[in-house]
């Protein structure tokens with residue numbers, strides 16, 4: 001009996017030991033990707049994706065929520081195995097990390113307070129812009145600093161950064177389009193200035209330290225392909241956004257009226273109009289010359 005029990009518990013141990021266990025860091029507050037529910041459990045698009053992939057790929061993990069820079073640092077210096085944190089795939093990051101298949105489209109928004117007098121980036125001259133340390137959106141914001149002459153104030157989390165703009169301490173901020181659109185939908189009093197034209201368009205990925213944790217990365221990619229294929233991924237997106245990816249920048253509804261179509265295609269329309277005018281003038285000149293020649297000959 002004892003022997004039987006012993007061998008059973010040994011077998012159970014073996015099964016458990018077979019399951020890889022990872023440490024995965026995340027951004028503590030980054031809705032709709034990573035945030036806490038009423039019971040302080042971590043939820044969000046990232047968290048649901050990760051949970052589902054772990055189940056299918058048969059691994060377990062300990063989640064480490066913290067500020068985004070610390071979370072990214074933890075993976076870069078090998079203290080965590082992977083990071084999922086609404087983290088954009090960028091060329092600079094490819095130097096430090098290996099990334100998964102892209103799992104969500106993103107791009108950078110520039111944002112002001114509702115009713116703000118700031119109408120263009122030029123109006124930011126001498127003003128303060130709030131950025132979140134270590135993010136792709138902050139790199140983008142920083143790249144515009146010289147040109148537009150604003151000052152930068154750094155924050156460690158998105159909520160405090162938003163708040164600085166809402167109360168009027170900072171004149172603007174830069175954050176990822178899906179993240180700010182979700183916040184606005186949920187009542188944050190901010191306005192996106194480039195809804196149809198996000199900066200540095202790209203995608204989110206899951207990251208491991210470059211050259212390390214190949215097995216975890218492969219598991220993520222395999223698991224992701226599987227949840228994409230059977231519709232689980234779409235269900236997760238719908239759960240948080242009520243829509244699928246294709247409409248995520250759709251703050252503006254499609255306007256199919258004549259005016260709406262003209263507005264949406266104003267660039268092409270003006271170009272076409274200009275070409276028509278040029279051709280008409282040229283035709284009139286050529287016709288006149290031809291007319292004079294014919295007249296003289298007559």
Ligand code: ASN
Nearest residue numbers: 027085086087088135136
């Ligand atoms: N979206 C940010 C980035 O890609 C990460 C974050 O703020 N959680 O840098």
